């Protein structure tokens with residue numbers, strides 16, 4: 033059977049690939065997105081770190097070296113891509129807020145705070161002014177959420193525990209989708225007569241419409257309410273991914289979720305098609321241009337052998353920092369691991385440097401020099417480079 | 431080949447498991463699959479009875495970025511568990527839906543009356559069957575009794591239609607519609623005698639019956655493949671059984687060949703429209719429809735080909751929903767021990783559909799249609815019904831010189 037043809041085929045269904053697809057589709061190109069499994073976004077806090085290493089993301093980015101992918105996008109590009117993201121999330125019914133000029137602090141399950149840039153509305157009140165009182169709600173048997181860690185770090189805080197009948201974050205979140213469960217929870221919460229300013233819960237306020245759940249609780253008790261992201265499996269990460277997927281489907285992007293791209297067909301310097309390993313047999317998907325967004329080591333876009341790093345789909349040249357002994361720092365938490373800079377180097381148009389292919393663009397955590405862990409710029413970099421690579425791709429197509 | 435040892439414990443599969451979400455007794459795909467696999471040494475009797483709570487939707491496997499065969503591991507653990515423990519009568523009953531279907535169809539009016547009567551519902555309860563759902567109705571005029579060949583004899587596109595039990599016994603009208611649609615688009619269509627794909631038997635851990643059915647079908651399908659036919663299926667669970675379970679679980683020698691030559695009916699139609707230059711006119715269908723993607727279509731990894739056809743239908747407003755399992759999962763939801771799980775999942779999937787305020791829902795899977803039709807109260811259609819309606823309208827509008835859909 034012949035293949036189905038698209039203008040653009042995006043490989044990899046993480047935040048960068050999704051943002052690239054949405055950019056291409058919004059310019060009228062017939063777009064497909066192929067992915068092998070779900071992206072790390074589903075495991076994340078759901079918050080968009082643009083540059084959490086400093087309090088001022090744009091300020092921090094200005095100080096980066098010219099070969100950092102953010103520098104290739106440029107400040108205007110970054111700001112525009114983040115507004116595009118906010119617009120998409122509005123359309124998805126999961127509105128986000130935040131300002132690329134200034135980070136905000138959100139509470140973590142161990143009571144510390146973490147810098148981040150854009151947050152879902154359920155975390156809008158997480159950045160507390162000093163001196164305010166906090167009441168934490170935990171759930172019977174829940175794993176990896178420690179209200180006493182939080183109260184021990186926060187002078188003005190207390191906590192109580194609710195029995196939701198299930199101990200898992202996903203199970204509790206599914207219960208919050210149910211109006212009668214929510215009503216019972218609210219009745220219990222009112223009975224506590226919390227005299228304090230804000231109420232925080234682990235991020236379990238439903239999978240479908242968390243904003244309404246939060247507002248209903250907040251109105252019932254007359255307090256500001258916010259969610260604290262938990263360790264994976266992460267409900268806000270899953271919400272973010274599903275919301276983005278919803279918009280892709282509404283905008284007519286074709287999704288192929290399966291076992292991923294196993295081989296590519298090139299004619300001279302042009303990629304013509306990719307082959308997907310669907311269940312039982314192969315399927316060809318044709319495109320006029322391709323965007324590579326297969327992520328870094330966790331997602332399998334990059335593979336580290338004994339002595340070298342490989343790019344797994346096109347076998348593109350990979351920039352890796354020296355020999356294996358230079359990849360890691362002995363202090364794990366130092367953040368300065370050489371391997372973090374490994375990846376595919378791209379030019380100003382996001383074309384892989386040294387690739388013998390003209391209609392290919394790359395974006396996201398597969399890029400060289402991005403240092404996502406130490407700069408804490410995961411989703412933000414994925415958004416900015418995804419949109420930027422797609423813009424170049426759109427230019428190639430028209 | 432990836433195995434349980436490739437699991438990095440990321441929990442992406444867990445996030446996608448419908449049963450884990452609503453039934454605290456099920457520890458989820460990571461634990462039921464790769465984690466527990468380490469302890470399932472051959473020769474040791476299984477103790478993990480919760481493994482039977484998995485509904486085999488395969489969402490875990492689709493989500494795993496490391497290619498771990500999560501649901502296959504669980505299926506094999508289910509089979510092992512059943513080998514070692516007597517399975518209850520209901521399992522045998524459902525393992526044999528084909529014979530049940532044949533009988534049901536022969537005596538259609540009686541079967542339907544009996545399964546909906548109050549006394550029968552009591553008996554069902556005793557047998558461990560859920561009584562909250564309407565049982566499927568049987569038709570007397572099954573596909574086996576219809577026309578077995580259609581379309582131009584010398585067409586270069588030859589397809590053999592694997593319709594499965596549901597279209598065969600319960601909705602032969604849809605089966606005939608698909609047969610005529612393919613013929614109208616220029617295919618030579620054959621509908622040979624066939625038995626159940628074997629999935630219900632597998633789902634009820636009856637490996638022997640599953641193999642018996644599968645061998646019969648495999649012999650027949652390979653004969654057609656060798657004569658240049660492509661196998662097409664409409665029911666996505668039958669399809670997944672052919673392309674995945676025949677080679678991987680039932681280990682049929684013909685399994686690979688069948689998998690490589692088997693296509694979803696909408697893949698074939700889309701290919702005819704896009705690449706074979708088949709010129710047809712789609713007429714307007716002014717409807718707002720929710721398209722519930724069956725888990726097994728997702729698991730096939732071929733994308734959602736029917737959605738590609740719907741795009742060509744003027745006036746049709748389709749929203750694709752692929753995050754929910756309907757909860758019925760073949761015969762799973764008909765069992766009393768799964769009734770609550772099925773009910774909860776059915777309600778969740780239905781509320782996602784109803785939120786769109788559609789006037790109908792579509793699903794490729796007969797089980798989904800039954801379950802979601804029940805929980806939403808909406809008409810539940812097969813994709814082909816909408817495609818045919820549109821083509822009929824297009825053909826009647828101005829058909830001279832164009833190919834007509836009979």
Ligand SMILES: Cc1cc2nc3c(=O)[nH]c(=O)nc-3n(C[C@H](O)[C@H](O)[C@H](O)COP(=O)(O)OP(=O)(O)OC[C@H]3O[C@@H](n4cnc5c(N)ncnc54)[C@H](O)[C@@H]3O)c2cc1C
Nearest residue numbers: 044046048068071076077081292293327331396397410411
């Ligand atoms: C546990 C964890 C938590 C994190 N939390 C946060 C957070 O809270 N905030 C934040 O901003 N950042 C966070 N990050 C970082 C951030 O998630 C990532 O940097 C960013 O989302 C990467 O997006 P991406 O699109 O580049 O790649 P990915 O999300 O890695 O997506 C790549 C996709 O490509 C697919 N793929 C791979 N190979 C193939 C192939 N051959 N064919 C088809 N598809 C293929 C993969 O399966 C995957 O779905 C976190 C990272 C991790 C690991």
Ligand code: SF4
Nearest residue numbers: 437438440441443494
């Ligand atoms: S998704 Fe795959 S790797 Fe992750 S926990 Fe599940 S089986 Fe393991």
Ligand code: SF4
Nearest residue numbers: 447484485487488490
């Ligand atoms: S097959 Fe479905 S029910 Fe079974 S473990 Fe996987 S996701 Fe859960």
Ligand code: SF4
Nearest residue numbers: 724725756759797798
């Ligand atoms: S019945 Fe439908 S939704 Fe349910 S598991 Fe089967 S295919 Fe999925």
